[in-house]
Each structure stands twice: as C-alpha cells, then as structure tokens.
Amino acid sequence: MKQYITLLFTLLGLNLLAQSSTISGTVKDGENGEDLFEALIIVKELSNTGAKTNAYGFYSLTLPNGTYTLIVRAPGYDHKEIEVELTSNKRMDVELFVPSAVKEIQEVEITATKENDNITKSGMAVTTLTPKDIETIPVIFGEKDIVKTLQLTPGVKAAGEGNAGFYVRGGGADQNLVLIDEAPVYNASHLLGFFSVFNSDAIKDVSLYKSGIPAEYGGRASSVMDVKMKEGNNKKFGVSGGLGLISSRLTVEGPIVKDKGSFIVSGRRSYLDLFLKASKDQDLKNTKLYFYDLNLKANYKITDRDRIFLSGYFGRDNLSFSDIFGFRWGNATGTLRWNRIINEKLFSNTSVIFSNFNYSFDIGADDEKFGVSASIQDWNVKQDFNYYANRNNSLKFGFNAIYHTFKPGELNSTVSAFNQLKVADQYALEFGVYAQNDQKIGDWFSIMYGIRYSGFNYMGKGTAYEYDENGVKTNETAYKDFESIKYHHFLEPRVSMSFILSEKNSIKLAYNRNSQFLHQLSNSTTSSPTDIWVPSTNNVKPQIADQIALGYYRNFVDNTYALTTEIYYKHLSNQIDYRNGANLFLNEEIEGGLVYGKGRTYGLEIQFEKRKGKFTGWISYTLARSLRQFDAINGGKEFSARQDRIHDIAIVAMYRVSKKIALSSNFIYYTGDAVTFPSGKYEVNGTIVPYYTERNGYRMPNYHRLDLGMTVYFKERPKFEHNLNISIYNVYARENAYTIRFEEDQDNPGKTKAIQTSLFRIVPSITYNFNIK
CATH class of the missing domain: 2.40.170.20 (TonB-dependent receptor, beta-barrel domain)
Known part of the structure; x- marks a missing residue:
C-alpha cells in the first residue's frame, strides 16, 4: 500500500522530499467584499508559478520554504505585491481595489483573469462576461442583457429576432444547461423570448463553456451557461x-x-x-x-x-x-x-x-x-x-x-x-x-x-x-x-x-x-x-x-x-x-x-x-x-x-x-x-x-x-x-x-x-x- 501511495503521488508530480508549505486564503473586492473568481496569485521569483481563485474566491499554493514576493491581480483591479516568508502553512486573505482611472473609463474585456490567460490556461476558450462588459452595448428595448451579448460571440446563435433562446455549435436550444447559482433554469426568457430572465443588476458574472467542458458539469449535450x-x-x-x-x-x-x-x-x-x-x-x-x-x-x-x-x-x-x-x-x-x-x-x-x-x-x-x-x-x-x-x-x-x-x-x-x-x-x-x-x-x-x-x-x-x-x-x-x-x-x-x-x-x-x-x-x-x-x-x-x-x-x-x-x-x-x-x-x-x-x-x-x-x-x-x-x-x-x-x-x-x-x-x-x-x-x-x-x-x-x-x-x-x-x-x-x-x-x-x-x-x-x- 505504501508503494502504491508513493507511486500515485509521484504521478501527480508531488515532491515528497522537499520541505514545503502551503499558503492559502481568499481574494475579495475591497470595496464590497465580493469574492473574486479566477484572481491570479503569481510568485515573482519562480517563472510560470502561481494559483487561481476558485468560484468562491479561495486559492491554495504550495511552495518550497523560503521568502517570496506574491503578486495578486485581477482584471480591472490594482494589483498587490506582498512579501511572504514561508516556513509553515500560512493563511493570507487579500483585498483588491479598483483604481480611480478604471472607474472613470470602463474597458470591455471578454475573458477574465490575466491578460494572456487565453494563451496559458489548459482549457479551451471560455466566454466570460460581467455586467460592466455589456454596460453600453445596444440591445432591443434598451434592456441590458447578458444572453443577448453572448449571442454576439462565435458559435452562439440567437433562436430568432429578439429571442433570448440560443443555439451553441449546432445543438438544439434544450441542449444548453443554464444554471443560476447552481440551479437549472428550464425557460430562460420573458415575453416569449424578447428578454432573458437574468437581471444584470443582480448578476456577478456568466461563463459559457462550448468545448472542453469540465467534468463537474453534466446533463446537456452542447454547452453550459453558468450564471x-x-x-x-x-x-x-x-x-x-x-x-x-x-x-x-x-x-x-x-x-x-x-x-x-x-x-x-x-x-x-x-x-x-x-x-x-x-x-x-x-x-x-x-x-x-x-x-x-x-x-x-x-x-x-x-x-x-x-x-x-x-x-x-x-x-x-x-x-x-x-x-x-x-x-x-x-x-x-x-x-x-x-x-x-x-x-x-x-x-x-x-x-x-x-x-x-x-x-x-x-x-x-x-x-x-x-x-x-x-x-x-x-x-x-x-x-x-x-x-x-x-x-x-x-x-x-x-x-x-x-x-x-x-x-x-x-x-x-x-x-x-x-x-x-x-x-x-x-x-x-x-x-x-x-x-x-x-x-x-x-x-x-x-x-x-x-x-x-x-x-x-x-x-x-x-x-x-x-x-x-x-x-x-x-x-x-x-x-x-x-x-x-x-x-x-x-x-x-x-x-x-x-x-x-x-x-x-x-x-x-x-x-x-x-x-x-x-x-x-x-x-x-x-x-x-x-x-x-x-x-x-x-x-x-x-x-x-x-x-x-x-x-x-x-x-x-x-x-x-x-x-x-x-x-x-x-x-x-x-x-x-x-x-x-x-x-x-x-x-x-x-x-x-x-x-x-x-x-x-x-x-x-x-x-x-x-x-x-x-x-x-x-x-x-x-x-x-x-x-x-x-x-x-x-x-x-x-x-x-x-x-x-x-x-x-x-x-x-x-x-x-x-x-x-x-x-x-x-x-x-x-x-x-x-x-x-x-x-x-x-x-x-x-x-x-x-x-x-x-x-x-x-x-x-x-x-x-x-x-x-x-x-x-x-x-x-x-x-x-x-x-x-x-x-x-x-x-x-x-x-x-x-x-x-x-x-x-x-x-x-x-x-x-x-x-x-x-x-x-x-x-x-x-x-x-x-x-x-
């Protein structure tokens, strides 16, 4: 059993001989306390080394004992540099703030995390939007609508004129799993399709998976829209x-x-x-x-x-x-x-x-x-x-x-x-x-x-x-x-x-x-x-x-x-x-x-x-x-x-x-x-x-x-x-x-x-x- 466990840990790339410790915690918006999803924690001294926060703002990073400079950043926020002496497991919660220049001029970003994350992350492209991303995009009746904005991206097609239904990569409308805080929504439209059910004022972000769908999602054949x-x-x-x-x-x-x-x-x-x-x-x-x-x-x-x-x-x-x-x-x-x-x-x-x-x-x-x-x-x-x-x-x-x-x-x-x-x-x-x-x-x-x-x-x-x-x-x-x-x-x-x-x-x-x-x-x-x-x-x-x-x-x-x-x-x-x-x-x-x-x-x-x-x-x-x-x-x-x-x-x-x-x-x-x-x-x-x-x-x-x-x-x-x-x-x-x-x-x-x-x-x-x- 010991040999089996050792082999398993080796396959996962664990270094059992080195003295190492884990630093973990949460990353939040400093103004309102919202969890920041996929904020990045980068180790300045080690190339291509870091961690991302999960959907609830939690991160965990294991490093050899030593002194490091951690850079914490998320799109639209000022980054933070924090010096850490790691000799044992440590808890570090971080708050990031929006700089005044960003408050004045909002930019449109279709993807989250660091600027070249579309290059470096292992999964296929995931379309991610926040309400700020669609603040000025014109839609029918002037109602901000995340679903209508997703229909403007490749592979996502509107079900018809003004319709909030959508098709993804040739699949039917019922082949899309639509979730709001993990709960499935079976009809995501109002007024027979002219509005979606998602009030942008209440939405934090939306992620649409078209391919390379993570194993945690199941039940639909074409896509997952996680709200x-x-x-x-x-x-x-x-x-x-x-x-x-x-x-x-x-x-x-x-x-x-x-x-x-x-x-x-x-x-x-x-x-x-x-x-x-x-x-x-x-x-x-x-x-x-x-x-x-x-x-x-x-x-x-x-x-x-x-x-x-x-x-x-x-x-x-x-x-x-x-x-x-x-x-x-x-x-x-x-x-x-x-x-x-x-x-x-x-x-x-x-x-x-x-x-x-x-x-x-x-x-x-x-x-x-x-x-x-x-x-x-x-x-x-x-x-x-x-x-x-x-x-x-x-x-x-x-x-x-x-x-x-x-x-x-x-x-x-x-x-x-x-x-x-x-x-x-x-x-x-x-x-x-x-x-x-x-x-x-x-x-x-x-x-x-x-x-x-x-x-x-x-x-x-x-x-x-x-x-x-x-x-x-x-x-x-x-x-x-x-x-x-x-x-x-x-x-x-x-x-x-x-x-x-x-x-x-x-x-x-x-x-x-x-x-x-x-x-x-x-x-x-x-x-x-x-x-x-x-x-x-x-x-x-x-x-x-x-x-x-x-x-x-x-x-x-x-x-x-x-x-x-x-x-x-x-x-x-x-x-x-x-x-x-x-x-x-x-x-x-x-x-x-x-x-x-x-x-x-x-x-x-x-x-x-x-x-x-x-x-x-x-x-x-x-x-x-x-x-x-x-x-x-x-x-x-x-x-x-x-x-x-x-x-x-x-x-x-x-x-x-x-x-x-x-x-x-x-x-x-x-x-x-x-x-x-x-x-x-x-x-x-x-x-x-x-x-x-x-x-x-x-x-x-x-x-x-x-x-x-x-x-x-x-x-x-x-x-x-x-x-x-x-x-x-x-x-x-x-x-x-x-x-x-x-x-x-x-x-x-x-x-x-x-x-x-x-x-x-x-x-x-x-x-x-x-x-x-």
Missing part, C-alpha cells in the same frame, strides 16, 4: 437601479454584519400593461402584459473556515386579454450552500438546490372556462471538492443527485360536457460522479483531464408503454413507487490540452463526451414556455454528443489585441424528432410519435478582439453546418437542422469619446434558418392541400441589422453616480422575416403567395441608471 449572482456589499449599504421605457429595476444591498455577512435584493418589472389602462377600450384596460424578476441572496461567515449562502430567483410572466384568455409561466429556484475550508489544500462546497418551472393558460369566462397546466420540478444535492495537491496539480471531484418530477399536462374545465384530463406524472433520479485534474507539465504544456459517470433511473409510480417500429402501442406495464422502469448510464471522458508556443500564442486540443437525459419537445421554430420536457424512458433514448475541437490563440501588441480561432466536429446520437402528424398536446402516448436519428455539426469560429484603449470591441465570424439524419424522415436522407446557419457575423464596437460620453454599435448578419416550405399544391375534393417534398429544404431570408447606442455619464459625486443610455435598434429599418406563411391570392385564386411577418423596424430606447453608494 453567478452577486453576494451583496458587506462594507456598506447601497441602492442602484434604472428606469426604462419598457421596464424598471431596483437593487438594495448591504452588510448583515460588516465584513462577515451581506445581502442583496434585486427586482425588475415591466409595465406595458400600465399603458393599456389608459385605453378607452374596456377589454384593453383589463389586459395584463408584464413580467417580473426577484433575485435574493444572503451570506454569512460563521468562522474563518465556514461560510453559508442562501440565494433564490423568482420570475413570472402574465399575459392575458380581459377574461377571454390568460397565459402565465415562470421559474423559481433556491440554493442553500455551505463552503468549508477543510485545510490549506482542501476546499468543500455542499449545496441543496431546488428548481421549478411551470406554466398555465386558460380560455373563456368562469362559466365556460378551459385551463391547462404543466411543470417540471427538481431537488438536487451536490457535493464538490477542490484539492490543491501542489503548484502543478489542482483536482476537483464530487457527486450530485437530482430527483425530477415531471407533470406533462392537466386539463380542467368548468364545462360539464368535458371531463378533467391529466397526463400521468413521471419520475426519475439523475446522478453523476466525477473527478478531474488540472495539471501543468513544465512551462509549455498543461492538460485538464477527467471523467464523469452519469446515471439516470426512470422509475414509478406509473405505467410504461411499449411501441413497435411504426409507433403503435403493443404493451403496457404498471410500476409501483420508486420501482425502476429503465436505467441509463454512461462514462463521459473529458480532456483539454494546451501547448504554449510562447507567451503570445498557443495551440489547444479538447475532446469531451456529454450525455443528456431530459428532452424538450416542441412543434414551433423557437423555444416557447409550452414546450414539453420529457425524461429518457424505456422508449425515449438519451442523447449523446462527442465533440473534438482544435484552437489557435494569438495575442498582439502587449495583449491589446487577441485572435481566437477554433474548429470543431461534433457527432450527435439519439436525436429526437416527430412522425408526421404527431400530437404533442396532452398526449399520454406521445412517445409513440417520436423517431430517433443521428446528427453531426462542424464549423470554424474566429474572433478578433481589441481589449484596451478608448476604442474597444470585437469581430466574430462563424462558418458552420448542423445536419440530421432519420430513417423515418426525408426518405432517410440527411437534412439541415432548423438551426443550420452557414454564415454568422457580428461586429461590436465601443468608443469612449470622453469621461462623459461613450458610443457603441452592433452589426449582425447571418444566413437564414433552414425551414420546410411547401413545394407545390394539389386539390382534394375542392380543398387545396400543400405538397411538401423535403424536410428543411428551404431557407428564410438572410438577416441583418445595425444597432447604435450612446451613454451619457453625468457628474459623479462621492456617494452618487448616474447615466443615461440611449439606443436605436435596427437603425436602417430592415424588415427581417420573423415568419413566412402561404395563402391563396384573392385576386388570382389559382396562385399562392408568400406573406412575410416582420416584428420590428426602428426601435428607440432610453434608460436612466443610478447608483447610490
């Missing part, structure tokens, strides 16, 4: 907010006990319905059209080693027209987290997480009313460990278990002729176990490797059906509570390698396998709240994605400019589609209408970015294909997925004219989505019937638009700052196609004409923002 909420200012109280044409927001934060605990409460509400109350039409007066968000978070340091967090998100949409129609949907999440520094090298994070998404709609008055409701609910227990073995090895390992409850749909009616209809609830237990090591080998090579075991137990109480190859039900079996119906499991290897050619350029290679056990069924071209989430069952197969990616990264002119180039190929197994005529609405036997096939996506992504100076921004280009093949569809021939966009270009530019004025602009162009249009028509008993030839054989018109924005910063006072943001969406009034339908020409009955619907021409917006310190 972290602010923790609140533990130094002093503050109030901030904004007043816009469509919505307003307010945030209050402050200490619970100074330097030990803090809280933040942030709310946002739209008020289109308030304008309707001025109408003379009684129906319009009674119309409701609004959404709201509420973000809450509190934390408290129990001891120097223990800290607890409690956070929640609550959001709701309400669309109703008088007493004729009503549609409501929303998310609720909660996270209780305990951080513990077990010792100088081992950090623990324990979480209990709740998530619920539900919707309901009703039609008619009380005496003749129909109502439908559905939901998905999760309870999740999660345990993660960080072990800092030495300066060359950082390990992560842990597990999580999620209990899913699916309520596919229930119909209630006050009409006596109709009976209540309820699709049976479904239950499943999903769990994962993972281990991962981030290892540096010499000065030129680093590798992050790990493996995840994912399991999914579909279980009772319920009835399981069996179907033949044509979707006809052949058998059914009843199961008791918690009795296993079908168990799926996979091993998911993950590896990312970085070859550092110099401090200015590197080559990276990554492979990862991801499995997905939850699936979104939709018969529309974009995601909507009424889309149905179903588990993998004895019929519904888990999706599997295998992706390999190769990247070249180059910085220029003292890291002022950065070039990122990546190519990728992804193979998708067990993709889901529908048989012709499949019914998704309140159908207990919906699984019989599903068919399974395979897919492949591949592409080239290029981004050139200017990071420093008064003029900043980036140009991104994506060349990609997303293809599917089903034996039961399109005659077995491969066809374009609906998110197959061949070319996608985004240009983002920001110019700081002076301390008082900042200008910004976006230009977006992409080729039209693949779509199925009728190729002809024929007549049956006097009725015109459209004739369809191939799936997604046509294209929507190409999309392009230009947005402009200006932010005016008013004179700043010691405890008060404010600004005015003015933006114009779609400056040259391009009528981009939202939908295209076909109808008979009234003037020429034998002729069919295409009718295009466009949502927006020019949309001006104005928002007033303030911050009371």
Whole structure:
C-alpha cells in the first residue's frame, strides 16, 4: 500500500522530499467584499508559478520554504505585491481595489483573469462576461442583457429576432444547461423570448463553456451557461437601479454584519400593461402584459473556515386579454450552500438546490372556462471538492443527485360536457460522479483531464408503454413507487490540452463526451414556455454528443489585441424528432410519435478582439453546418437542422469619446434558418392541400441589422453616480422575416403567395441608471 501511495503521488508530480508549505486564503473586492473568481496569485521569483481563485474566491499554493514576493491581480483591479516568508502553512486573505482611472473609463474585456490567460490556461476558450462588459452595448428595448451579448460571440446563435433562446455549435436550444447559482433554469426568457430572465443588476458574472467542458458539469449535450449572482456589499449599504421605457429595476444591498455577512435584493418589472389602462377600450384596460424578476441572496461567515449562502430567483410572466384568455409561466429556484475550508489544500462546497418551472393558460369566462397546466420540478444535492495537491496539480471531484418530477399536462374545465384530463406524472433520479485534474507539465504544456459517470433511473409510480417500429402501442406495464422502469448510464471522458508556443500564442486540443437525459419537445421554430420536457424512458433514448475541437490563440501588441480561432466536429446520437402528424398536446402516448436519428455539426469560429484603449470591441465570424439524419424522415436522407446557419457575423464596437460620453454599435448578419416550405399544391375534393417534398429544404431570408447606442455619464459625486443610455435598434429599418406563411391570392385564386411577418423596424430606447453608494 505504501508503494502504491508513493507511486500515485509521484504521478501527480508531488515532491515528497522537499520541505514545503502551503499558503492559502481568499481574494475579495475591497470595496464590497465580493469574492473574486479566477484572481491570479503569481510568485515573482519562480517563472510560470502561481494559483487561481476558485468560484468562491479561495486559492491554495504550495511552495518550497523560503521568502517570496506574491503578486495578486485581477482584471480591472490594482494589483498587490506582498512579501511572504514561508516556513509553515500560512493563511493570507487579500483585498483588491479598483483604481480611480478604471472607474472613470470602463474597458470591455471578454475573458477574465490575466491578460494572456487565453494563451496559458489548459482549457479551451471560455466566454466570460460581467455586467460592466455589456454596460453600453445596444440591445432591443434598451434592456441590458447578458444572453443577448453572448449571442454576439462565435458559435452562439440567437433562436430568432429578439429571442433570448440560443443555439451553441449546432445543438438544439434544450441542449444548453443554464444554471443560476447552481440551479437549472428550464425557460430562460420573458415575453416569449424578447428578454432573458437574468437581471444584470443582480448578476456577478456568466461563463459559457462550448468545448472542453469540465467534468463537474453534466446533463446537456452542447454547452453550459453558468450564471453567478452577486453576494451583496458587506462594507456598506447601497441602492442602484434604472428606469426604462419598457421596464424598471431596483437593487438594495448591504452588510448583515460588516465584513462577515451581506445581502442583496434585486427586482425588475415591466409595465406595458400600465399603458393599456389608459385605453378607452374596456377589454384593453383589463389586459395584463408584464413580467417580473426577484433575485435574493444572503451570506454569512460563521468562522474563518465556514461560510453559508442562501440565494433564490423568482420570475413570472402574465399575459392575458380581459377574461377571454390568460397565459402565465415562470421559474423559481433556491440554493442553500455551505463552503468549508477543510485545510490549506482542501476546499468543500455542499449545496441543496431546488428548481421549478411551470406554466398555465386558460380560455373563456368562469362559466365556460378551459385551463391547462404543466411543470417540471427538481431537488438536487451536490457535493464538490477542490484539492490543491501542489503548484502543478489542482483536482476537483464530487457527486450530485437530482430527483425530477415531471407533470406533462392537466386539463380542467368548468364545462360539464368535458371531463378533467391529466397526463400521468413521471419520475426519475439523475446522478453523476466525477473527478478531474488540472495539471501543468513544465512551462509549455498543461492538460485538464477527467471523467464523469452519469446515471439516470426512470422509475414509478406509473405505467410504461411499449411501441413497435411504426409507433403503435403493443404493451403496457404498471410500476409501483420508486420501482425502476429503465436505467441509463454512461462514462463521459473529458480532456483539454494546451501547448504554449510562447507567451503570445498557443495551440489547444479538447475532446469531451456529454450525455443528456431530459428532452424538450416542441412543434414551433423557437423555444416557447409550452414546450414539453420529457425524461429518457424505456422508449425515449438519451442523447449523446462527442465533440473534438482544435484552437489557435494569438495575442498582439502587449495583449491589446487577441485572435481566437477554433474548429470543431461534433457527432450527435439519439436525436429526437416527430412522425408526421404527431400530437404533442396532452398526449399520454406521445412517445409513440417520436423517431430517433443521428446528427453531426462542424464549423470554424474566429474572433478578433481589441481589449484596451478608448476604442474597444470585437469581430466574430462563424462558418458552420448542423445536419440530421432519420430513417423515418426525408426518405432517410440527411437534412439541415432548423438551426443550420452557414454564415454568422457580428461586429461590436465601443468608443469612449470622453469621461462623459461613450458610443457603441452592433452589426449582425447571418444566413437564414433552414425551414420546410411547401413545394407545390394539389386539390382534394375542392380543398387545396400543400405538397411538401423535403424536410428543411428551404431557407428564410438572410438577416441583418445595425444597432447604435450612446451613454451619457453625468457628474459623479462621492456617494452618487448616474447615466443615461440611449439606443436605436435596427437603425436602417430592415424588415427581417420573423415568419413566412402561404395563402391563396384573392385576386388570382389559382396562385399562392408568400406573406412575410416582420416584428420590428426602428426601435428607440432610453434608460436612466443610478447608483447610490
């Protein structure tokens, strides 16, 4: 056993003979006490030696005993140099402060950590944004939106005009794992997609993983969007907010006990319905059209080693027209987290997480009313460990278990002729176990490797059906509570390698396998709240994605400019589609209408970015294909997925004219989505019937638009700052196609004409923002 342990430690690069000690602690923002993620601790005397803080601001660095100068830095902060005499394990907490020059002129930085971190880190490029990064970028209705900004980066495509849904590297919208403080969000949009659920005032940062996904994440096939909420200012109280044409927001934060605990409460509400109350039409007066968000978070340091967090998100949409129609949907999440520094090298994070998404709609008055409701609910227990073995090895390992409850749909009616209809609830237990090591080998090579075991137990109480190859039900079996119906499991290897050619350029290679056990069924071209989430069952197969990616990264002119180039190929197994005529609405036997096939996506992504100076921004280009093949569809021939966009270009530019004025602009162009249009028509008993030839054989018109924005910063006072943001969406009034339908020409009955619907021409917006310190 001793020989085995010695060999294991040797493989991890541990030097057991040298006298060494560990220095550890946290790095925080000195003004508000927020943890700084991926702050860098550099040893001045040792080349290419240092450590990074984790998501909770903790770091650990083991060095041979001696005297060192440690440089602690994070983007946007003054660095600190601290001389340390290391003779035994030592605790060192550090606070960094924003210099006054940075407060006056905010720069745009797409990536975090040190300036050439995109070159030196082992993982593939991770897109990281903070609310400050998107402060001046013009978006629809003037509402700052991190999701809309991510859609301007390579490989991330908007689901449609103004839509907060997105596709990543050819995957479907349901293949993105969206987390807010570790809790999954199943519908991340408001007002049918025109706003995301993320209030920027409450968000600390967002990280999007497209390839080289760390082993700690599982459950989706394409990407992970990890959103972290602010923790609140533990130094002093503050109030901030904004007043816009469509919505307003307010945030209050402050200490619970100074330097030990803090809280933040942030709310946002739209008020289109308030304008309707001025109408003379009684129906319009009674119309409701609004959404709201509420973000809450509190934390408290129990001891120097223990800290607890409690956070929640609550959001709701309400669309109703008088007493004729009503549609409501929303998310609720909660996270209780305990951080513990077990010792100088081992950090623990324990979480209990709740998530619920539900919707309901009703039609008619009380005496003749129909109502439908559905939901998905999760309870999740999660345990993660960080072990800092030495300066060359950082390990992560842990597990999580999620209990899913699916309520596919229930119909209630006050009409006596109709009976209540309820699709049976479904239950499943999903769990994962993972281990991962981030290892540096010499000065030129680093590798992050790990493996995840994912399991999914579909279980009772319920009835399981069996179907033949044509979707006809052949058998059914009843199961008791918690009795296993079908168990799926996979091993998911993950590896990312970085070859550092110099401090200015590197080559990276990554492979990862991801499995997905939850699936979104939709018969529309974009995601909507009424889309149905179903588990993998004895019929519904888990999706599997295998992706390999190769990247070249180059910085220029003292890291002022950065070039990122990546190519990728992804193979998708067990993709889901529908048989012709499949019914998704309140159908207990919906699984019989599903068919399974395979897919492949591949592409080239290029981004050139200017990071420093008064003029900043980036140009991104994506060349990609997303293809599917089903034996039961399109005659077995491969066809374009609906998110197959061949070319996608985004240009983002920001110019700081002076301390008082900042200008910004976006230009977006992409080729039209693949779509199925009728190729002809024929007549049956006097009725015109459209004739369809191939799936997604046509294209929507190409999309392009230009947005402009200006932010005016008013004179700043010691405890008060404010600004005015003015933006114009779609400056040259391009009528981009939202939908295209076909109808008979009234003037020429034998002729069919295409009718295009466009949502927006020019949309001006104005928002007033303030911050009371």
